[in-house]
Amino acid sequence: MAALAELIDFLYPPRCAACGARFSDAACRICADCIALLEPIPQPLCAVCGGPLESAASFEPRCARCIATPPCFRRASSVARYRAAAEDDPRSLPAMLRRHKYGLDQAVGRALLEYLGSRLPIDRGAIDLVAPVPLHWRRLLWRGFNQAALLAEEVSRRLELPLKAAVLRRVRATRPQTARNHDARRSNIYRAFAVRYPAQVLGRRVLLVDDVMTTGATVDECARALMDAGARAVDVFTLARVL
Ligand SMILES: [Zn+2]
Numbered sequence: 140m141a142a143l144a145e146l147i148d149f150l151y152p153p154r155c156a157a158c159g160a161r162f163s164d165a166a167c168r169i170c171a172d173c174i175a176l177l178e179p180i181p182q183p184l185c186a187v188c189g190g191p192l193e194s195a196a197s198f199e200p201r202c203a204r205c206i207a208t209p210p211c212f213r214r215a216s217s218v219a220r221y222r223a224a225a226e227d228d229p230r231s232l233p234a235m236l237r238r239h240k241y242g243l244d245q246a247v248g249r250a251l252l253e254y255l256g257s258r259l260p261i262d263r264g265a266i267d268l269v270a271p272v273p274l275h276w277r278r279l280l281w282r283g284f285n286q287a288a289l290l291a292e293e294v295s296r297r298l299e300l301p302l303k304a305a306v307l308r309r310v311r312a313t314r315p316q317t318a319r320n321h322d323a324r325r326s327n328i329y330r331a332f333a334v335r336y337p338a339q340v341l342g343r344r345v346l347l348v349d350d351v352m353t354t355g356a357t358v359d360e361c362a363r364a365l366m367d368a369g370a371r372a373v374d375v376f377t378l379a380r381v382l
């Protein structure tokens with residue numbers, strides 16, 4: 140099989156999944172130029188939700204919303220900034236995520252994981268297991284895969300921590316989260332998740348993984364279900380964050 144893969148690489152040199160350019164590193168699916176287009180998240184950040192802060196005056200800075208209504212998760216972190224406006228550029232992360240989400244390009248799934256690079260802002264000593272944000276089974280059937288699950292798989296492999304892919308489930312289908320407003324998103328997703336196997340999370344520290352975080356309403360509902368089931372703590376990791 141390895142010889143066949145080499146022959147295919149020779150006949151069809153790999154192309155970058157983002158810009159389509161040919162490049163030589165057969166182990167990668169996204170070229171260095173496209174990786175360099177990733178936008179870092181502007182500092183300073185809220186120590187809880189990972190969102191932007193007005194100022195970094197205090198020792199453990201928290202944003203106004205985390206002070207007013209603390210989320211169920213302990214802290215959230217992301218690798219890159221997600222700007223919906225960048226979607227017009229096919230090389231951008233939003234365009235890549237969109238192509239992947241709607242199944243237009245299945246190869247993009249593996250490519251997305253390369254965006255993680257060595258940037259995994261997670262302290263593995265503070266985590267016991269990794270779990271993805273689940274899709275409703277109807278949407279999973281329609282789409283065929285869950286991009287959060289693919290990411291969670293890669294994260295657990297890199298951190299060498301167990302993956303519990305089915306620990307959470309959606310107990311009701313929700314409308315797509317199109318509202319920008321946090322309260323509207325929260326009421327749409329309220330009580331949409333349940334823990335399928337409470338014994339798997341009892342007393343454990345869970346790293347919840349999703350592709351994009353917008354207001355944090357979805358991951359907070361997942362964290363609520365996990366904490367209600369007896370998890371000791373929930374941290375959140377997303378590839379990108381809408382800012
Ligand atoms: Zn490229």
Ligand SMILES: [Zn+2]
Nearest residue numbers: 185188202205
């Ligand atoms: Zn915050």
